[in-house]
Amino acid sequence: VGVSLAATGMGTVYIPVAHRVGSNLTYAKQLQLREALSETTAIQWAHNWKHDYRVLRQEGWLSSPPKRAADSMVAAWLTGEDATHRFGLKHLAKSHLGKDTKSFEEVFAGAGVGAVSPEEAAEYAGHDAEWSMQLGCLFWLKLQEQELTKWFWDTEMPFVFVLEEMERRGMLIDPARVGELETILRAKVEAITEEWDFLFPKVSITSGKQLQDFFIPSGYWDAGLVGKTAGGGAKMDKEAMEIFLANTDPGTL
Numbered sequence: 001v002g003v004s005l006a007a008t009g010m011g012t013v014y015i016p017v018a019h020r021v022g023s024n025l026t027y028a029k030q031l032q033l034r035e036a037l038s039e040t041t042a043i044q045w046a047h048n049w050k051h052d053y054r055v056l057r058q059e060g061w062l063s064s065p066p067k068r069a070a071d072s073m074v075a076a077w078l079t080g081e082d083a084t085h086r087f088g089l090k091h092l093a094k095s096h097l098g099k100d101t102k103s104f105e106e107v108f109a110g111a112g113v114g115a116v117s118p119e120e121a122a123e124y125a126g127h128d129a130e131w132s133m134q135l136g137c138l139f140w141l142k143l144q145e146q147e148l149t150k151w152f153w154d155t156e157m158p159f160v161f162v163l164e165e166m167e168r169r170g171m172l173i174d175p176a177r178v179g180e181l182e183t184i185l186r187a188k189v190e191a192i193t194e195e196w197d198f199l200f201p202k203v204s205i206t207s208g209k210q211l212q213d214f215f216i217p218s219g220y221w222d223a224g225l226v227g228k229t230a231g232g233g234a235k236m237d238k239e240a241m242e243i244f245l246a247n248t249d250p251g252t253l
Contacts, residue, residue: 004125012126016118045136075139
């Protein structure tokens with residue numbers, strides 16, 4: 001129906017392509033814009049690229065993932081955002097940017113975006129684009145502080161599009177074997193979690209922030225041993241954890 005874009009220092013723009021009310025961008029102009037989106041090397045933030053890429057691919061706007069696609073939802077999760085599994089754009093925009101807006105249902109009253117004019121859709125869609133970019137920039141700083149940028153680019157973002165393709169094409173799996181693996185892994189996770197909760201009942205094993213807040217001030221996490229980030233804080237990445245475990249007597253914790 002339409003594409004909303006935002007750029008740092010330039011505000012937002014809404015591009016109507018299939019509205020039933022009002023005018024839409026000509027097909028020739030759409031082709032030019034599609035080419036620009038495909039060829040740019042600028043970072044392109046979206047909140048849930050897996051969904052957006054599927055839609056843009058179906059509509060012919062993209063034939064392959066953008067060169068530097070970055071997902072603010074994935075970044076929020078990776079940096080240990082304690083959102084109790086609430087990583088939706090509206091929730092994070094309100095909690096981190098102080099932004100609030102009406103829901104999709106309240107704005108479009110069940111009619112759908114295409115049933116209203118581009119002018120009516122522009123504000124709602126513009127917020128989505130702007131807030132995705134702002135959240136992306138915010139969580140990008142956290143990725144840098146935690147030295148997770150390489151993992152973000154090399155592992156998390158490629159997997160977003162692998163997962164999209166798996167869902168789109170379907171997968172051939174062995175349900176019985178998957179069930180066996182689930183049982184094995186669940187038992188291991190439960191055992192590790194139970195032991196962790198006994199040792200550190202006030203620290204969530206899945207929250208990077210809680211881990212930092214507990215281990216570093218308590219003196220357990222020695223920055224001189226594990227190294228420091230560019231910002232001067234103690235590293236908390238995989239390598240730092242391996243160094244910590246190799247040099248720490250569990251009985252001292």
